[in-house]
Amino acid sequence: MHPTSRFEATMPTQLHALISDLRWRLQMIDADILEEERKAGISDPQNLAYPMLAQNLRARRDNIRVSIAILESRLEKRSTERPRAA
Numbered sequence: 001m002h003p004t005s006r007f008e009a010t011m012p013t014q015l016h017a018l019i020s021d022l023r024w025r026l027q028m029i030d031a032d033i034l035e036e037e038r039k040a041g042i043s044d045p046q047n048l049a050y051p052m053l054a055q056n057l058r059a060r061r062d063n064i065r066v067s068i069a070i071l072e073s074r075l076e077k078r079s080t081e082r083p084r085a086a
Helices: 006-040 052-080
Strands: none
Touching (some): 006 052
């Protein structure tokens, strides 16, 4: 049986909290993107007049999505690698 530190024991809870927070941030960023597009009257990112702020928010949103996917895979990996009692 492997000793488990307090950090290791609470890590899944911390990962769940972080993922939840990042999802909330995604919702906020999506709302900000829509607002910028509404203000500019342009929703096509390929349009040369597409707002720079919306472009930056889209990039940030995409990075957060990647982070969420990585954290979820880490969480899933942890749940499948639980040490078995001998």
